Amino acid sequence: MIRLNQLVATYTTVRGTVKAVDGVDLEIPSGNIVGIAGESGCGKTTLLKVIYGDLVYPLALDSGGVDYVFADDDRQEVTTETIQQYWFKRISYIPQSSMSSLNPVVKIRKQFVDFLEPKANKEETLDRVRQFIRQLDLPAEALDSYPHQLSGGMRQRMMVALATFFQPDIILADEPTTALDVVVQKGILLLLVRLQRQMQNTVLFVSHDMGVHYQISHRMLIMYAAKAVEFGESAEVFSAPLHPYTRMLIDSLPNIGDDHMRQGVSGRPPSLWDDLRGCRFAARCPLATQRCRDEEPAFIEHRPNHFAACHYAGDELPKVEPSA
Amino acid sequence: MKTILKTNDLHKVYRLGGLLNRVRINALDRVNLHVQSDEPVIISLVGESGSGKTTLAKVMLRLIEPSAGQAIVYDQVVAGKGARTDKKSFLSIVQPIFQNPFEAFSSYRTVDTYLIRTANKITGLPTAECEDLVEEALVSVGMHYADVLGKYPNQFSGGELQRISVARALIPKPGIIIADEPVSMIDASLRMNVINLFLKLKEETRTSFLYITHDLATAYYISDYLAVMYRGTIVEFGHARTILSDPQHPYTQLLLDSVATMNQKWTETEIAMQDMEATEFTAVGCRFRHRCPLAEEICAEVRPGATLLPDEREVYCHVVERELEKV
Ligand SMILES: Nc1ncnc2c1ncn2[C@@H]1O[C@H](COP(=O)(O)OP(=O)(O)OP(=O)(O)O)[C@@H](O)[C@H]1O
Ligand SMILES: Nc1ncnc2c1ncn2[C@@H]1O[C@H](COP(=O)(O)OP(=O)(O)OP(=O)(O)O)[C@@H](O)[C@H]1O
Ligand SMILES: [Mg+2]
Ligand SMILES: [Mg+2]
Numbered sequence: 001m002i003r004l005n006q007l008v009a010t011y012t013t014v015r016g017t018v019k020a021v022d023g024v025d026l027e028i029p030s031g032n033i034v035g036i037a038g039e040s041g042c043g044k045t046t047l048l049k050v051i052y053g054d055l056v057y058p059l060a061l062d063s064g065g066v067d068y069v070f071a072d073d074d075r076q077e078v079t080t081e082t083i084q085q086y087w088f089k090r091i092s093y094i095p096q097s098s099m100s101s102l103n104p105v106v107k108i109r110k111q112f113v114d115f116l117e118p119k120a121n122k123e124e125t126l127d128r129v130r131q132f133i134r135q136l137d138l139p140a141e142a143l144d145s146y147p148h149q150l151s152g153g154m155r156q157r158m159m160v161a162l163a164t165f166f167q168p169d170i171i172l173a174d175e176p177t178t179a180l181d182v183v184v185q186k187g188i189l190l191l192l193v194r195l196q197r198q199m200q201n202t203v204l205f206v207s208h209d210m211g212v213h214y215q216i217s218h219r220m221l222i223m224y225a226a227k228a229v230e231f232g233e234s235a236e237v238f239s240a241p242l243h244p245y246t247r248m249l250i251d252s253l254p255n256i257g258d259d260h261m262r263q264g265v266s267g268r269p270p271s272l273w274d275d276l277r278g279c280r281f282a283a284r285c286p287l288a289t290q291r292c293r294d295e296e297p298a299f300i301e302h303r304p305n306h307f308a309a310c311h312y313a314g315d316e317l318p319k320v321e322p323s324a
Numbered sequence: 325m326k327t328i329l330k331t332n333d334l335h336k337v338y339r340l341g342g343l344l345n346r347v348r349i350n351a352l353d354r355v356n357l358h359v360q361s362d363e364p365v366i367i368s369l370v371g372e373s374g375s376g377k378t379t380l381a382k383v384m385l386r387l388i389e390p391s392a393g394q395a396i397v398y399d400q401v402v403a404g405k406g407a408r409t410d411k412k413s414f415l416s417i418v419q420p421i422f423q424n425p426f427e428a429f430s431s432y433r434t435v436d437t438y439l440i441r442t443a444n445k446i447t448g449l450p451t452a453e454c455e456d457l458v459e460e461a462l463v464s465v466g467m468h469y470a471d472v473l474g475k476y477p478n479q480f481s482g483g484e485l486q487r488i489s490v491a492r493a494l495i496p497k498p499g500i501i502i503a504d505e506p507v508s509m510i511d512a513s514l515r516m517n518v519i520n521l522f523l524k525l526k527e528e529t530r531t532s533f534l535y536i537t538h539d540l541a542t543a544y545y546i547s548d549y550l551a552v553m554y555r556g557t558i559v560e561f562g563h564a565r566t567i568l569s570d571p572q573h574p575y576t577q578l579l580l581d582s583v584a585t586m587n588q589k590w591t592e593t594e595i596a597m598q599d600m601e602a603t604e605f606t607a608v609g610c611r612f613r614h615r616c617p618l619a620e621e622i623c624a625e626v627r628p629g630a631t632l633l634p635d636e637r638e639v640y641c642h643v644v645e646r647e648l649e650k651v
Contacts, residue, residue: 013479040510041484152373178508181373181538182582190590210512211541211584238586245513252516254545255585256568262545264516268466 002028002051002170002202003067009043009050012058018272019062020046022226025299026307028219030069030169033196033203035217035234037210037249039269043226044206045096048172051204052093053083069169069202092163094156096174096206108150109143112162133161136191153184160188164195171196171203178208189216210250214238222246225269225280228299232306242308245281279310287312325360327399328500328532329367329384332356334393334404336379351379352390353556356630359549364532366522368543368564370579371553377536380553381502384534385420398499415446419498421506425485428492429477435485436472439492446496461491466517486510490518494525500532501525508538515539519546540583544568552576555611561630562637572639575612610642618643 009021020043028034036044046059055061061080068078070090076082083091109126130140138157147155156176163171173192177185193216196203207213213220213234220237222230222245230243241247248265267284270276279285282292291311299309336352355376359367369377382388383403384395394404398417401407409417422428429438436458443454459469465487477485486509493501503522507515519542525531537543543550543564550564552573560573571577584590610616613623622642630638631645639645 015474037512039513040486041480179373179505179538181371181375181579182540182584183578184373185538186582186584186590189584208510208512208515209539209584211586214586215584215590249512250586252513253586254516254541255587256541256544256580256583262516262520264518264520265513266517271471 001030001067001069004028004051004064005067006064007047007050007066008062008064009046009055010060010062011046012060015273019226020059020272021050022272023064024223024228025064026221026228026231028202028204030202031200032218033193033205033216034219034221035213036204036206036221036223037208037213038223038229039225040208041272042223042269044223045174047223048093048174048204048206050080051170052087052091052172053080054093055080086168088163088168089166090168091170092166092168092172094159094163094171094173094176096178105146107144107146108158108162112143129162129165132165133158136161153180153188156180156184156188157191160192160195164192164199167199167201169201171201173203174206175208176205177212185212192216210253220246222249225276226272227280227309228307229281229310230306230308231299232303232308236303236306242302242306242313243281243310244285244287246308325362327396328359328361328365329534330358330360330396331380332394332396332404334380334383334395335391336376336383336388337391350556351376352383354393355380355556355558357551357558357561361548364526364530365548366526366533366535366546367549367551368547369534369536369551369553370538370540370543371551371559372555372575373538374555375553376556377553378504381420381504381534381536385418385502386414415498416496417499419493419496419501421486421489421493421501421503425489425509426477428489429485431477433476434472435475435477435480435488436469439472439488439495442492443495457495458491461494462488464494464521465491466514467491487514487518490521497529498531500534502534502536504536505538506535507542515542522546540568540580552579557611557627557640558630558638559612559640560637562633562635566635566637572633572637572644573612573641574616574618574643578615610640 004024004026007021007024008019010017010019024047038044049059050061051066066080068083070078130143134140138161142150142154142158160176177188189212205217217234220232220234221228222243224245230237230241230246237246238250241250252262252264254262265284270280278294279292279297282288297309297311299307301307302313334352334355338349338351340347340349359365371377383390384397386403390404394406395402400409400417402409402414402418429435439458440451440454443457455469462468467487472488486506490506507518510518522533523546535547547564550567551558552560554575560567560576567576571580609625610623610628613619620642628640628642630640631648632638633648
């Protein structure tokens with residue numbers, strides 16, 4: 001289990017600070033693939049960075065904290081400040097656009113070894129890595145290549161392989177297949193699913209593609225304007241979403257062979273620079289009332305294990321018709 | 325009829341590596357596309373990662389020189405042999421939207437100055453009027469001038485920045501916009517706004533689009549024509565709906581089978597396909613034969629040419645060609 005306690009994370013800029021994660025509070029059960037979706041700029045990457053403990057200026061954790069599944073060797077509680085020593089070993093991160101974030105002039109093997117403890121027997125570990133990636137149908141020579149020598153798909157599979165090698169308790173993956181073709185994407189996702197099933201670790205998986213979430217995520221976290229707005233079992237989130245934003249996300253996408261016009265959610269999310277009151281989705285919500293504009297809805301459990309931040313989530317939502 | 329887009333045996337070779345281990349990558353290998361119409365059209369270009377889609381876009385945008393062949397856009401030869409279009413008129417024919425919005429903007433300049441300068445360079449109008457043009461363009465992608473004022477690219481998320489690049493491309497009101505994965509970093513709810521915006525611009529400003537994407541559902545939704553690429557070659561080309569509802573090339577079929585839909589879950593037994601290797605770019609015969617369930621001897625020896633089917637599509641496959649001859 002990972003417990004996120006009232007996380008508030010901000011970026012400092014010349015214009016002031018912006019709250020990119022604003023009071024996210026939830027409990028993620030272990031052994032799940034948790035899909036994270038939400039508008040661009042709503043704080044998904046920031047949330048992963050906080051959990052990874054990658055808090056470098058201008059990003060800072062203002063308040064709240066993360067309880068990880070594990071204690072450190074001295075039985076001390078691990079915090080976002082001490083989690084760094086477990087990078088790769090117990091928590092790993094596949095960053096957004098990691099395809100270009102690998103250092104182009106350093107061999108993949110070297111970039112990986114840099115994370116190993118200095119004491120560890122590097123050669124022996126490397127041998128084990130070679131064996132491991134071979135099991136995943138990746139050529140061992142790929143380890144000895146420079147990133148540019150590999151195709152985008154191969155690089156992402158290497159990232160997945162390296163991120164899973166130490167069998168970490170937690171894997172954070174930020175859009176690992178965006179920008180890849182669907183054939184390669186499917187290969188990578190099935191690989192990730194297979195590894196997760198074997199290792200039973202917790203995977204937090206950011207993607208804009210709701211079809212991908214439908215395929216692989218056990219649970220869904222929907223974020224909107226720096227807040228968590230819905231969290232529950234995928235099957236239920238897809239079939240009976242509680243938050244109108246979630247429903248619009250699911251209904252807005254076209255399908256091959258379906259000639260209906262689709263409408264995106266009109267309007268735009270509120271600027272995180274402003275002082276926000278009420279429900280942050282209210283301005284774009286077809287069901288919003290005065291109460292929504294005045295009073296911020298709490299993030300509560302409306303059905304067993306199914307949370308949402310909407311005043312009317314307990315009621316049956318009328319279906320939001322995509323207008324023709 | 326106008327030639328909206330035409331490529332004649334377009335070829336682009338990249339050379340990689342040192343003197344001894346030099347590899348040639350045929351990023352575009354004799355690509356032939358042709359779309360003629362008096363109405364604006366949306367052409368989608370889909371296919372494998374690394375198959376040459378961005379290379380094709382860059383050739384048409386004159387960012388790189390083709391190694392052979394030529395590209396024609398709106399009746400003008402824009403690249404390759406016989407290209408003469410001058411810089412200024414070229415800008416009002418073709419405008420780009422790129423895959424990585426972080427590359428499109430200079431990190432040292434604020435986004436508003438960048439947009440105003442773009443508007444100024446193209447129209448020659450004074451700043452105040454350029455501001456109106458920029459605001460108009462930003463509104464159509466769901467933003468406002470005030471949102472970008474004084475901000476640098478790194479202060480936006482990838483998705484936000486991509487909407488701004490769409491706005492930038494709209495400023496000169498071009499004949500065709502080449503949009504290289506314009507929505508891949510944009511979330512589902514806004515994605516359809518951008519896609520619908522393309523449809524609207526096609527109707528209202530008569531702008532054509534070359535839409536490069538991995539998202540086959542949006543390609544189905546907006547396109548008139550569709551080209552499918554695999555390792556530098558076109559494998560199938562024709563009317564979008566015809567191809568997507570009944571793909572004929574084995575690669576197009578594999579592509580459609582791999583889409584993550586919300587209708588049906590993948591089965592546990594599906595095996596990941598082997599990834600590409602650069603050497604296959606230089607292979608003779610059909611590029612797809614190593615993975616093709618239908619591959620025959622001839623596929624290893626002769627590169628398949630275009631077979632024109634009665635529904636006006638072209639398929640580059642020996643098996644399809646033979647089946648057609650039978651009937
Ligand atoms: N370095 C930074 N300085 C200032 N603001 C930032 C910085 N990085 C991100 N932000 C802001 O923080 C908010 C959240 O950004 P974040 O990257 O977490 O969004 P995201 O949900 O991952 O978006 P996307 O889907 O586009 O990747 C955005 O409004 C963004 O503009
Ligand atoms: N500047 C370059 N030098 C050498 N090789 C290159 C260069 N640019 C692209 N390539 C290679 O050319 C091939 C085609 O690349 P391109 O970027 O056009 O593919 P793409 O279809 O746009 O891929 P994606 O779907 O990943 O965007 C790839 O094998 C790529 O590695
Ligand atoms: Mg992000
Ligand atoms: Mg590309």
